[in-house]
Amino acid sequence: MPSVNTSPRPPLPGAGQIPYEAAAELRLLLSDGRCVDDERFADLFADELFTPVDGMSPAENAERSYRGLRHVGSRMEPARELVSTGADRFFSLHEWAAVVDPTMVSMMTIHYNLCIGTIAALGGGRPEIDALLGELERMDSIGVFLATELGYGNNVAAMRTKAVYDREADEFVITTPGPEARKFMPNTGLSGVAKLGVVLARLEVEGRDEGVFPFVVRIRDGDGTCPGVRVQPLGDKPGLALDNAITTFDGVRVPRAHLLDGGEDVVAGGGAGSASTRRLRFARAMQRVQTGKVCLTSGVVAAARAGVYIAVRYGNRRRVASSGRSVPVMAHRTHHDALLAAMAEMYAMTFLVNAAKRLHSSGRDAGSGEAKHELAITKAVASWAAQDAIATCRERCGAQGMFSRNRIATYVALAQGTVTAEGDNQVVLLDAAHEMLLGLAYTPPADAAPDMAAPDSLRTPEQLARLFRHRERRLYDDARSLLADTRRSGADAFTTWNTTSPRAAEFGRAHGVRRAVEEFAEAVARAEHEESRELLGSVLLRFALAEVSRDASWYLCEGVLSPDQVRGLPDLVAELDLRLLPHSEELVGAFGVSNDLLGAPIASDDYFAAYDDAG
Incomplete structure (x- = not known):
């Protein structure tokens, strides 16, 4: 682990109750160094472009966000370098x-990751493609990605958009064959913003269906939509001003050089090859979606951390009358219980997402x-947790949390969008869990039931980690058994998986929770300062006990926990809360955001004065 640099000492929001070195170490551990x-x-995001402005229309907000994207592009390294060699910085940027x-x-991950990343990986090095990449890098055009079709949702392999090769003109003619094949919700709707897109279409050569290929297609120029392209804006998406639209192609001509991923051989008459070759080619075309999962999950967890930071600071400053005296609202158990639970969950999800970043950056095949x-499981578990944490923060801030200038309300839509984007959470979780149940690239943890009868077993991270491994293994075995029984009954494939899916989803989430606990425990072990190690250990216990409480009935039915242990869980959690409450601002300060950047009045030291300044 990198050593903590204590000189010079930049301000750490909320620091003061523990030594500076310990507070700095918390930040270092959470940021994975x-x-x-x-x-x-x-400094990059201190620009006034990122200060909330009231009263703007969705189109005005979208245009402002595109200006923000260009501001980022002008200050960062070249896009191809950023998406290919700077994974850590790329995730931090999101x-x-x-x-x-x-x-x-959302614009950023589409432009940089899905569009530039796909074009650079599958066509970079060719003069025509490099010229298009230069255009995107300069942001003369904004990159978009058109895969999903209206009638097929996540099943992009079934798409029907056609790209017919015209040998005489040496061009492709892209056509939408029916209303269900229209490209659904790419950000192509805003006039005045040039758009250059990666379009996935089914290649047809002399009547042969050669499978799905990516093409680079000009969607808009500065004057409007290009010939043959029809864009139907989808209207408002509350909270997110992305210019989503339905996009249709009617005989759009595309130069042969704009076909990506080795399609030249197919056009020359070699054919697309075997079914496995086609699957691999399609996987390459969609490869950046895996990176996008990490980008968006990193982003929404960061937003949830910011929401917790704002809500905790406000809770410690908002005073209420209680039994004849004035106390911070955070002093109430019903208030701090919810916020400390959200904080602990975001600590855990941060360590889980950090592991996903390392895995993605390791060079192993993410597809x-x-x-x-x-x-996939990290995306589902972490973004669901972030959505819950953001909703909790919004509620605990009362009416103040409903205003965009206090930031939290704007995170609600981001969380909802992330749960759906780059694969709907339920779908990606089930897909991964089903493959794991079939034994594909997964070995279940050894079933060593924890000795929860031992004294203080629920206060011991090692025993709790064993408890989560036991739960994952038991759910794995149960789902496998149900799968086998259903197959033996003669059920068809749909009925078999439909019957197993609820247990598969529970198993998949259990795997994600177990991984989060293990990554959290490793971070605690890396802490060198006693104060930071003890605080992290308490936050880990807070998260773990919340998860045990969530599934207490299962543990009780399995005979792993006794009724007395289950009844005692609220008291254990309350004990941890009392230990963490005095350090709540140091713990959220370690998230690395400050109100200098956020500008949320309720996160200010004096929110009365902050509202005057904002006015």
């Missing part, structure tokens, strides 16, 4: 962007096997 870029990104402009982070499962 990447907080060296904090100052750079804080985290900071999500905190200040949830709309822009198959273990990496694919881990990225």
